[in-house]
Amino acid sequence: MDNNFDEREYSTVSQNNRDTIPEVSNKIVLANNRRRGSGFSGKFVILIVIICVLCSSILGSLFTLYIAPNFSFFQGTPLYSQIGGYKTQYVGPTYFEDEKDSLTVTEIVNRVGPAVVGVSTKSIVDRGFFGLQQQEGIGSGFIINEEGHILTNYHVIEGAQTVKIIFYDGTETDGKVINYDELNDIALIKLTDSTVTVPATVSLGDSDELLVGESVVAIGSPLGKEFIGTTTKGIVSALDRDVPINGKTLKLLQTDTAINPGNSGGPLINSRGEVIGINTAKYDNTGTTSVEGIGFAIPINQAKQKLDELSKPILRIGIRGRVIDQSMSSNLNLPEGIYVVEVESFSNAEKAGIKSGDVILKFGGNDVKTFDDINSVKANHNVGDTIKVVVYRNGSNQEIDLVLNE
Template identity: 45%
Template structure:
């Protein structure tokens, strides 16, 4: 029996549901006969994002996952950024011969224990759950993943990687004291591998990280990484190293990203966590490492300056429908006797789609009066709408043509 591929094209969630509702585009197309179980939340060091052009190894995203049996609206967000000043040169006397030794001293620099004390309360675990449904209505094996992130605003917004939360049905944030709180996915930029979450429970935030200036980083500068390598058992682990290169073109998933290279130890589970300078400021988001036999100490982080330019859009809530979907191609339509269109594999509780009466197994053929055959086509139409609009949908359920009205809220 052939199974459908659940590799997604795009992912959104509903703002009002703590259990997370999903966008019309969580899952995209079918492929051969294998189920791709949430390939964006990388399970372990064996899962590879993209091979490098040489034989040294492959770039591996550093999120962690395990299998378990069984139009935008938003307000202003405040976050703190700090630009580093130039490092001055100070003179120190040698204890041996009194000769003057010239050594650089960073303004306001702090030692590693002080960095940890300052920043670690703002670093969080990002725990995800994902469940997909086959075309026959059976739930596939659920998966639970974990990555890292950090609180960057007093409003409870959290930065992490897109690949940490992609395909997730439910998201929770874990504070460094082990307390878990509910969160929702606000927005994301898949190309930049960035996502913003918002803590939805009414809790006191343990801390807010300060964003620094990645352009001022120098090769050889000491940095610190805080995150959750290998899962919850190692929550808040601290590693340190140096900046190996400030600008590396790294190919990941077929696209080139300009990243900071560091020899700071980064492992699965560290994805989304902060790379921190000597002032205790976040200068990067840890996202990948080079993995292979004999390879050590080659990790990559997204420069924080590349992130801050996108924050204005990332804190705006995406409009979502609350469905997980797949494309039905002509070949699959003929094989399974269903129409070409967008097949619904899951409908989130309390979502727009559930309120409109959509169910798993429905195949959407028209969206807002326009014929749709792919997730991409549906999303393009959806993105033209705003909060408060009503969208008419035509779909097929058990061979019968049906209609529904979805009100965006």
């Protein structure tokens, strides 16, 4: 075999190098002899190498995990944030703490469900040819304190003449509208029967901390009183959606949790049992493609910012009116302001002497151009305060003292 091997190597050398062939052949043979040398020596060397590699790996790991992190020069390196500092460093979004605090859906319902109520309203609507008729509505709400204040949507109580609160066990009691923010579709109502015990209250969370994909639960009264306390589950589908509702654009949370008529005003709840939204609308693409799994909720932080303002009762004047702008002022030969169309019977406006046909020019010392000008003054006063009102009547201005009431 050796001769054949040498001959193959020899045959590859050119004729001009024949003189060097013996030396080349000897070197190859020597190499072969070394490979065929003592088997024990080769194995011993390999064993020593393996042992050295294992020892260095173990020592390196011990140094990295337990020794190096304690040296200050190492703590500022990127490697420390990944290994040595794992006990204290936060690297990327994790949810281990949230998971420990998470509740099951059953636990959420047991904790929050008793604080969710149905809101039943009756209002008078003008049916045109059929005249004035009574209309009933149903929505949802949730109790936020021991005083019996309840958050809901404005569109749930809009135009309501009477308000009934329905507890989770079916018990009904009276309520009243305290105040509302029509622009943001938020309203605050309150239990009026002092003998009624508040069954439970909710905890308000922080909607600014929400992430897409978080689990949420909705509780409400879809489709009527028969389904009070209905629970549905889903996720936060998107944040900060611009959604047109009743001619206004609201910035809402999007969820695939089932939201149906009657759910409006009910709570959207995170996995810790905190209310993070007020369910307000279901996407309605009427006339084109039917869409499911797209609902919207008002971020609870928007409502929290309004609570102080909403807790003050609505102060009423007792009039119906319309704005006279610059164009109408020229055409009607009347000053700009609020034209009094009607004065409610037995209202404080009637008692103060305000009459139909008056134009309100000043309210509380401020010029009046819109209803917002009047409302901004009322927001800084309380029930029983007296306001100076300047009206234009029969070609001259008159000053009237008006007492504000709920």
